[in-house]
Every structure is written in structure tokens, then in C-alpha cells.
Amino acid sequence: MSRDAERFRSHFPALSTMTYLASCSQGALSDALSDALTEFQHSLLELGDPWQQWLERVGEARRRFAALIGAHIDEIAIVSSASEGAYQVASGLVWTPGDSVVTSDVEFPSIAHVWLAQRQRHASVRYADTVGGFATVEGYDRAIDDSARLVSVPLVSYRHGQRLPLNEITTLARRRGAQVFIDAYQGAGIEPTNVGRLDCDYLVSGASKFLLGIPGVAFLYVRHGTRRDLDPQLTGWFGRVDPFSFNARELDYSRTARRYELGTPPVLAVYGAVAGMTLLSTVDQQALAVHITRLTGRLHRELTDLGEQIGSPASDESRGPQVAVRDDDPMRLASYLTARRIVTSPRGTFVRLAIHYYNNDADIDAVVRALAGYRSRHRR
Incomplete structure (x- = not known):
């Protein structure tokens, strides 16, 4: 060692x-995570209502995750889970009969369930064939046709740790006009996740695994300029241009990826995420x-x-x-x-x-x- x-x-x-x-x-x-959780507790004890301090930590989490994946800070939304991030992506697309989303059996079920739920909105779900339990480029090639609007692929499979051939799969998706969604939860922090090199439209990861945080917070990357059909219907005050305008009669959406955010952010989990990413940045x-x-x-x-x-x-x-x-x-x-x-x-x-x-x-x-x-x- x-x-x-x-x-x-x-x-x-x-x-x-x-x-x-x-x-x-x-x-x-x-020890960094332990200290961060104690610091959160201390902030309540010492300040009572430390929202300014908490929001600064939320901003730091956004900045650190953006740096981790080579994105701009305006391309990052803070959500509560990877599933929520996937839902925000799916709900922003209009699915017409004949449209499809492509996934595979090596996808984490919670992500696949979001895609399956889009069948209520006329989407079909196509599964890339696997060989011996492993995803293959050939399987995705057969599944991705001109009907594909979205291709979903994990960075690493939760099931057995396969690292997927992302560049080849992304090339197939681009050739057929589909957007690409990457679930990086099983690798973010220790696997290469530069979104420029991955050439993806969306990437999601939580903080509780290799990022060394705790459950309750995840990050959704949305590439600047990515096409969307609809504004999010699942929304909240942190998705506004100015969350602190407190206008119950106006629904405006942030011009950044924050448009996908909901209500009060998961502050305790944010403290944990910052601690984990800070520790990993020393490596x-x-x-x-x-x-x-x-x-x-x-x-x-x-x-x-x-x-x-x-x-x-x-x-x-x-x-x-x-x-x-x-x-x-x-x-x-x-x-x-x-x-x-x-x-x-x-x-x-x-x-x-x-x-x-x-x-x-x-x-x-x-x-x-x-x-x-x-x-x-x-x-x-």
C-alpha cells in the first residue's frame, strides 16, 4: 500500500x-464526515436558524461536484436521489407513440422504474440484450433505433461491477439522434467521470457510496443547451429564478440546471457530501x-x-x-x-x-x- x-x-x-x-x-x-455532521449539529446549537451558512454549504457542494465531473456550476441541480434526477429528465420530454427509451438489465432498478413509468405517457422501453449478464455494444446497437429519444446507461453496473463501454454506446445514440443519460452512482469519485469526454446530456450520482457522504442528496448534471420539451411539473421554490422572491402568483424557472430543484435542500446530507468530496480532492x-x-x-x-x-x-x-x-x-x-x-x-x-x-x-x-x-x- x-x-x-x-x-x-x-x-x-x-x-x-x-x-x-x-x-x-x-x-x-x-473522520471528515464525522466532523461535518457534528458541525451541522453545532450550527443549530450555536446559531439556531443558520440558513445563510447552510446555503453557502449547498453552493459549495454544487461547486465541488461540478469540478469533479468537469462541468460548469450552472449545469448542476441538487436533488434528493438519483431516481428524482432521472424523473426530472424523463418528465421534461414529451413522449409520443413510437418514442422509446433504451435501458438494460444491468441498470439499477430504481432508474429503470422511472423509464418504465413513462409508458403511461406513450413511451416504449427497449432493453439492450446482455451476454452472460454483461451489457454489450452490440446489444445497445440492436436496441437503439430511430425511435430512441433517450439512452440510459450506468457508468458501472450495481449488480456485478461491469464498467460499461460508454463511448461506443454514446456514439450509437448520437448517430440515431438520442440523448444520453448516465447513472454514475457506482463510480463517481473513483472512476473517470468527465462529462466532456463522456459526451452525455445528463449524468446523475448520489453522494453516499464512493463519494463518501450519506444518503439524502444527489446531483443532476444537465448539459448547457440540452433540448427539453417541458418545464418541470415537480418543482418548488429552489427551482425559481430567485427562490427568495416569495411570489405565490408567479412560476418562473431558473435559467440554469437549478430549474430541476424542488423545495428545501437536504442540508445534513449536503454537509456529508462536501466532506466526502473534499477528502477525495486530496487524492x-x-x-x-x-x-x-x-x-x-x-x-x-x-x-x-x-x-x-x-x-x-x-x-x-x-x-x-x-x-x-x-x-x-x-x-x-x-x-x-x-x-x-x-x-x-x-x-x-x-x-x-x-x-x-x-x-x-x-x-x-x-x-x-x-x-x-x-x-x-x-x-x-
Whole structure:
């Protein structure tokens, strides 16, 4: 483990007594996050009604996320969840019979559910075929035709950690005149997410996973100049040109991405998001990528050698920050690991083992050893 990675790990006190492999669900608690939550509590105690201070922190969150993805601050809306962000995108389009949105089975269900709900508004939903559980360019090529208005693709799949071929998929969408929506929740903070290079119209991510915050806040990027058919119907005072005009007779929309915002922002979660992004900004991103790729590669190889059925890609290019172990009873396996102070994230038929910059080789040793012990007691 490099000195920089060791320094980063030192910000997570619980890691001295546990192996934490659940960043794909919730990032580990850092000292920076603890301090931020205490600071929020203090602001109430000391100031009583500290809205000016809170709104400054909301602005800082917007600025930091914009910098993280290479966007302009006016292209960022603060929402409560990735699902809300997806809804704001879908509801801004007029769907006529014959229009379609393209998704896939590697999409997080909550995002796909938003697209499915648009069938009430005449949209059809087309699914890109998968091969062996993985999304392919060919599958998207078959699904994206001239009817496609929107193509939705995750940066990294929640299910098994596949890193999707975004540039190729985006090229297909552009060729057929469709907009592109990227769900970056499973990679923002540790995967390349420059929206200029991704060439997407929309990108959404929450803060509670690899961004090291807490649930309750997400960020929606809307590229400047992106076509919309309708103004948001789900709206609130923070979507106004001036939220503090307090005019109950006028509905004006911000000329920036703030038009997609609703009511009072989730201030506590914003404090957490700023803490996480600030901590991540101290890290060399190239060193982070090399570190995570090395550890996930080692974990994939050693579990394969043990005879485990791995649902994640073997190649470094296609594998994100997660290795998924297939099991007949993922909850039982996860409980076994939890009892040994190894925190994982079971989903569907997999137990997901997620790697962040704070993980080290001792974490890999611990989970490989524990899985070997589990298999000696519980045969498949």
C-alpha cells in the first residue's frame, strides 16, 4: 500500500477493527464526515436558524461536484436521489407513440422504474440484450433505433461491477439522434467521470457510496443547451429564478440546471457530501485508479482460484471497483462475513465486494480466508 493510500486510510477509524467492502452500498465513515455532521449539529446549537451558512454549504457542494465531473456550476441541480434526477429528465420530454427509451438489465432498478413509468405517457422501453449478464455494444446497437429519444446507461453496473463501454454506446445514440443519460452512482469519485469526454446530456450520482457522504442528496448534471420539451411539473421554490422572491402568483424557472430543484435542500446530507468530496480532492486520481484496479484484480484471481463463481469481468478494462461472488444464499454468506467483522453488500444472487482507496491487501487476505472457511462448512 502506498504512503498516499495509507494516509487516506487513516481518515477512517473503523478500519482498524473491520474489513470494509461495502462502498457500493455506503461508503465507510471518515473522520471528515464525522466532523461535518457534528458541525451541522453545532450550527443549530450555536446559531439556531443558520440558513445563510447552510446555503453557502449547498453552493459549495454544487461547486465541488461540478469540478469533479468537469462541468460548469450552472449545469448542476441538487436533488434528493438519483431516481428524482432521472424523473426530472424523463418528465421534461414529451413522449409520443413510437418514442422509446433504451435501458438494460444491468441498470439499477430504481432508474429503470422511472423509464418504465413513462409508458403511461406513450413511451416504449427497449432493453439492450446482455451476454452472460454483461451489457454489450452490440446489444445497445440492436436496441437503439430511430425511435430512441433517450439512452440510459450506468457508468458501472450495481449488480456485478461491469464498467460499461460508454463511448461506443454514446456514439450509437448520437448517430440515431438520442440523448444520453448516465447513472454514475457506482463510480463517481473513483472512476473517470468527465462529462466532456463522456459526451452525455445528463449524468446523475448520489453522494453516499464512493463519494463518501450519506444518503439524502444527489446531483443532476444537465448539459448547457440540452433540448427539453417541458418545464418541470415537480418543482418548488429552489427551482425559481430567485427562490427568495416569495411570489405565490408567479412560476418562473431558473435559467440554469437549478430549474430541476424542488423545495428545501437536504442540508445534513449536503454537509456529508462536501466532506466526502473534499477528502477525495486530496487524492491523486491516477494513483487511486491503479490501487483499486490492482486490488480488484487480485481479489478476482484469488477467489477464482478458490473455485468461487465470480460474476464480475475478469479484465481490468471492463471491471469497475467491485467483485461480485455468486452464492445460493447471499444473505447467509454476508451474515457469516459480518460476524467476522467483514462488511459486504449482498444483492440478488451476489455478495458484492467493493474496493475503495482505503482498502488494502490485508482486506483481500481477510475476505479470501473467510470465504475459504465458509465453503469448508457450507458446500454449494
